Amino acid sequence: MKIALIGSGSALGKNIIDISKNNPQLEILGFQRSKRKDTANTKFYPILRGVPKNPEVLNDIDAVVYLIGTNQGSDKEIEQINVEFLKNYLKVHPKGCPLIYLSSVSVTTQESTYAHSKKVCENKIREQENPYMILRPSLLYGDYDRGNLYSLQNKLKWLPIIPSPPVEHQIQPVHMKDLSEFIILLVQNGNYENKEIVVSNPNPISSYEVIKKICENFSTPRIVIPMPLKMIRILIKLVTFIFTNFDLKSQLQNMSSHEPFDSTEALKLGYKPRKFKGL
Template sequence: MNILITGATGFVGQSLCNFLSRKEQVNLIVGASRSETKINGCHKTINLYCDNGQITVQDQLVKHLQNIDVVIHLAGRAHVMRDSGFDIEAAYYKANVEYTCKLAEAAAQSGVKRFVFLSSIKVNGESTNHPFTASDIPSPDDTYGCSKKSAEECLFKIAKNSTLEVVVIRPSLIYGEGMKGNLSSLLKLVKRRIPLPLGAVKNKRSLCSLDALCNLIWLCVMHPNAANQVFLAADNKPISTVELVNAIAKGLGVKARFIKIPQFILKLVGFCLGKKDQMERVLGNLEVNVEYTTETVEWTPEQDTQTALARLLSSTSNF
């Protein structure tokens, strides 16, 4: 089997390339990246962009995808909380919708069998009263989530009109070696033993292990039941923000320090600082039900987020 992975130098991409390189069924792994530097686990690296930053024209994409059996599309514009500006919607559309659709169209023309797309739980929404399920009607709240939803719709339209099989994976917040973003920022605060005003927070949020996610992507490549499906990805049980901080502290070998401040005060402070959405994400619930995923492709998610996260941090010096 020959596999092409976009975003191969990214957080998920690097781990996935190494993971797939150990599979006997995989003959060739092509890593697609803006730089053609060597990627561990990949047999070959290519650049799908022109010199001006635009995606390669369609006939060149088709040429690159000759003899490729499966495309795993990880590349895209990631969600960044500080994103703002007049053109941000266009930037997300270009990276997450236009690029995805052009690549999938070329894959269909090239005879690629399956297209696995890493989407986001943000397609379902930002918060939950009841755990999200794969059958929920999408309800994204921000530009990033809307762009991922539009990309999914485009992919299934292409699949309907071709022989290309599409698989969509919507992971919750991913943790693993090399993680960045909000988890990395929280890790730095805990490492410095800075007291966090989260002692009164009692919420439930689902995280997703990078190792388990790589295994799910592999199952979506191989499993016949995965064709033209949407799968949610998360650890088996959600944890609270306090439990998350305690797990990080345990892994780093420090003691977590909390200050108990009522949630309504934290929300008010967030509103006054223009950080209302960010505060809601820290304080609110986001639970994910992965039963459909586990039953359909026989996936085993991480069972204990706290233990897995603590173990990861205690065994790695990269944090």
């Protein structure tokens, strides 16, 4: 079975490749900007602005997993990478080939440029005529990731006293290996239901507890103080203003109260999440 990863250089793409090494039935075609040597079951091809330089190699694959996306940069850069690159790719997508698109659960909770770009992309996926599945994961973490919780960890290590969202504020982090295994399972089972599926952790954990676990990685103890969300937002804006290298835009946007994400449908299809135990 052949799977094409559009954006194989992403953290999730690397996790999918790692997991596929243990499955001799899988052959991965990785499309990314940076050069990389082929491995036993993965061949790499160049890609530019979402378009593979060798689109003909897509003609005999079983499924495409589209992973290109970003929440970093200016509004224009986010729109270009998320929306324009996808539009470019869809022009060469092989007819009849199933497509799994990595969206974000933020499309249901945010009004950010990133969330808007993902909404536009979801509509583009629905408009094309091939079988598809849109995955909406919540907060991702795991091997190779340098954003999200890892980015937060790098920022917190400079603070002796760390403000935290209130104890009742919860998140549902998804480990990339769990999502990778789920994606491979969908391809193997041919589960393309032309709809959107939320992929979240059914065991919410307090943001306060997550930050405490992150602080366990520091060489010296930290004091973590839970505060109201309103005060947290003010502090983040202040820190971002004073320290221009502290890009906390995405963290600020994610600090909103909402109902727990329901991953029942993903669980029925074989998604097996782990409990969060730290980074």
